[in-house]
Amino acid sequence: MSDDGSADPAVLRRLAGAAQGRSVVVVGGGIAGLVAAHECVKVGLTVTLLERGAHLGGVVRAAEVDGLLLDVGAESYATRGGVVRALIDDLGLADAVTTPRPGGAWVAGLPGGAAAPLPRGGVLGIPENPWAPDVRRIIGWNGAWRAYLDRLRPPLTIGHQHSLGTLVRSRMGARVLDRLVAPVTGGVYSARPDDIDVDLAAPGLNAALTRAGSLGGAVAELREGRTAAPGAAVEGLVGGMSRLVTALADRASELGAHLRTGVETTSIRRDDDGWIVVTADAETPEIRADAVIVSVDEPAARRLLAPVAPGLDAESGPAPVVEVVTLVVDSADLDPAPRGSGVLVVPGARAAKALTHSTAKWDWVAAAAGPARHVVRVSFGAQGEEPATAGLDDDAAAALALAEASALLGVALPATTLRGARRERYAQAQPAATIGRAAATSAARVAISAVPGLGAAGAWLSGTGLAQVVPDARAEADRIRSALLWRPETLGA
Numbered sequence: 001m002s003d004d005g006s007a008d009p010a011v012l013r014r015l016a017g018a019a020q021g022r023s024v025v026v027v028g029g030g031i032a033g034l035v036a037a038h039e040c041v042k043v044g045l046t047v048t049l050l051e052r053g054a055h056l057g058g059v060v061r062a063a064e065v066d067g068l069l070l071d072v073g074a075e076s077y078a079t080r081g082g083v084v085r086a087l088i089d090d091l092g093l094a095d096a097v098t099t100p101r102p103g104g105a106w107v108a109g110l111p112g113g114a115a116a117p118l119p120r121g122g123v124l125g126i127p128e129n130p131w132a133p134d135v136r137r138i139i140g141w142n143g144a145w146r147a148y149l150d151r152l153r154p155p156l157t158i159g160h161q162h163s164l165g166t167l168v169r170s171r172m173g174a175r176v177l178d179r180l181v182a183p184v185t186g187g188v189y190s191a192r193p194d195d196i197d198v199d200l201a202a203p204g205l206n207a208a209l210t211r212a213g214s215l216g217g218a219v220a221e222l223r224e225g226r227t228a229a230p231g232a233a234v235e236g237l238v239g240g241m242s243r244l245v246t247a248l249a250d251r252a253s254e255l256g257a258h259l260r261t262g263v264e265t266t267s268i269r270r271d272d273d274g275w276i277v278v279t280a281d282a283e284t285p286e287i288r289a290d291a292v293i294v295s296v297d298e299p300a301a302r303r304l305l306a307p308v309a310p311g312l313d314a315e316s317g318p319a320p321v322v323e324v325v326t327l328v329v330d331s332a333d334l335d336p337a338p339r340g341s342g343v344l345v346v347p348g349a350r351a352a353k354a355l356t357h358s359t360a361k362w363d364w365v366a367a368a369a370g371p372a373r374h375v376v377r378v379s380f381g382a383q384g385e386e387p388a389t390a391g392l393d394d395d396a397a398a399a400l401a402l403a404e405a406s407a408l409l410g411v412a413l414p415a416t417t418l419r420g421a422r423r424e425r426y427a428q429a430q431p432a433a434t435i436g437r438a439a440a441t442s443a444a445r446v447a448i449s450a451v452p453g454l455g456a457a458g459a460w461l462s463g464t465g466l467a468q469v470v471p472d473a474r475a476e477a478d479r480i481r482s483a484l485l486w487r488p489e490t491l492g493a
Contacts, residue, residue: 022484025050025277025289027265027304030058031466032457032473033295034245035087037259038252039477040293045484047257048287050279052264052296056249059426059459060466062242066328066420068368070358070375071241073324073424076100076234078467085235087470091247096237100361103340107183108408109349110138115410118183118344121223123202125184126168127176128219135180143175151214160206162435165194167206171215183344187354189431190320191383192347201433238364268292268304275453291453291480295473297427298460305448305456312447316460317440320428323380323387325401326358328420332372333411334359343408351388352404354379373419376405383431389423397423432463455480 022045026037029051041047055061061073077084088097108115119127119134127135130147139147150171161167164185168177177193185193189201198205208218237243249259264280277287294301298316306314337360344354358375359366365375378401381387389397398421406413430437441461448456455476459465462472 022046022291023048023289024291024293024480024484025275025287026293026295027268027277028058028295028458029053029056029259029261030295030458031060031245031248032058032459032462032469033293034248034252035470035473036293036295036455036457036477036480037257038248038255039474040481041252041255041257043481043485045481047252048289049252049257049259050263050265050277050287051259051261054261056259056261057242057245060241060245061424062240063326063422063424065326065375065422066373068328068365068375068420069240069242070326070365070422071236072326072377072422073426074241074466075356075358075362075377076236076241078234078465080233080467081471083471083474084466087248088237088244091244091251093237093243093247096239096243097235098238098362098364099235100341101363103337103357103360105341106339106343107138107179107346108339108343109183109346110179113407115339115343115408117340119180122180123205123219123222124164124188124196125176125180125182126172126215126219127180128216128223130172130176130216138179139175143173143179146173147176147216149173150216153214155210155213160198160210162197162199163194164196164198164201165192167198167215168193179346182347186347186382187344187379189383189433190322190353190381190428191431191434195383195434196431197433197435197438200438236362265296265304268294268308270308270451270453290484291455293455293457293476293480295457297458298429299427301456301458301460302444305454309447309451309454311450312444317430318384319430319460320383321381321387321390322353322426322428323389323397324424324426325378325380325389325397326422326424327376327378327398327401327405327418328369329374329376329402329405329413329417330372330419331374331411331413331417334374334376334409335372338411339409345408347382350404350407351400352378352380352408353382355405355408357409376409378404378408387425394421394423397421429459429464432468449479452483453480 024040024047026033026049037047037049059073063072105118106115107118116137121128130144136144181193208221212218267278269276275289275292302314306312341361342356356377380389457473457476462468
């Protein structure tokens with residue numbers, strides 16, 4: 001740098017020249033891989049992205065169902081941090097940003113098959129006031145009295161509770177845990193409350209409990225000052241989140257990245273000249289690169305990385321497998337959105353774990369569908385259990401999803417109402433908020449970053465959700481490209 005803070009022109013020329021002479025292979029074409037490829041190619045690096053499947057985007061995917069192009073994977077992103085929104089704006093999609101209708105969610109699977117609106121004003125389903133009518137409607141008088149004992153119990157002042165399930169059960173009882181908290185953690189994390197780390201899922205809750213003296217008081221403290229309207233914490237895109245994939249891929253391609261689908265990476269290895277990426281493609285069985293960023297799911301990533309990253313375990317723990325069945329149905333009875341924007345389910349009460357009423361949630365979906373035509377997404381599968389649809393063919397899975405939708409929405413949906421269905425299967429990353437997960441991912445990062453020119457990105461490291469995946473992939477790409485470019489010979493040292 002010169003005295004006025006500007007960069008030395010000679011250094012800039014050397015950096016530009018170095019970038020043109022350096023190459024990166026990105027393995028995996030989900031959002032993490034696309035972001036990493038974009039971050040590398042935009043500074044002039046030669047980038048090749050290899051995706052095993054036929055399409056880019058990973059869990060962000062679209063499909064046509066009954067003539068409607070719909071999200072059949074991720075349908076929104078969390079607004080926290082503003083990183084995803086900044087990327088969307090940079091890609092020219094700002095005008096497409098939309099927010100969901102403030103319809104609220106319901107919880108189903110209550111005793112007698114009842115359903116009720118999910119109370120507002122809680123944290124992870126933990127109520128601030130167990131006597132509130134919307135809370136008492138779900139947990140009953142006995143549950144409210146048991147939860148009230150939280151106000152009489154002393155807080156834990158030495159250490160704190162790691163398990164969300166243990167904390168809620170001990171403070172407020174089983175009804176709050178089973179009927180309020182478990183449906184939320186199952187729907188959000190596909191995990192049981194007992195396996196959720198309080199400090200990761202609800203930062204500050206343990207400390208607030210010590211200050212407030214009760215769990216309900218701690219919830220009230222965490223919520224104090226929050227004025228966001230329901231649904232304001234997430235945004236989507238008119239036309240679907242797959243527009244982000246298309247725009248990101250187009251931008252990377254325009255900058256010179258080579259994005260290849262249908263190419264499986266079988267192994268990577270290192271020699272004196274850099275990295276060799278071995279593929280199952282007959283035309284390009286090996287690709288040389290100065291650096292490799294692996295952005296596939298955890299089992300595949302560990303298989304590729306473990307042989308070249310000492311100390312990295314090749315095996316991963318079990319991850320939730322989820323199937324989402326998207327239905328298009330004819331039913332004027334659904335026009336009033338009888339169960340809001342969706343339904344969470346008390347674990348074990350039904351075959352489905354959650355439902356999203358997309359035409360009640362998104363104006364653009366409702367407009368595309370038209371009167372009395374509705375889009376409903378039914379989710380199956382959770383931690384430790386196979387989806388109820390796993391052994392069924394597509395027709396049977398659609399029939400089960402329709403039956404579950406009918407029960408969860410409280411509206412008769414006979415087979416004659418079904419106009420189209422699409423089934424998608426996802427192997428989810430283990431939730432970042434589960435106990436011990438942070439230590440496991442931290443150890444993996446240390447092992448990977450210790451190897452020059454080797455990087456990794458994806459939900460298994462960052463946690464699920466675009467708000468976590470995008471900044472993490474960007475940071476990892478920056479680490480790799482900095483190591484390639486900021487060398488003594490480049491700086492003239």
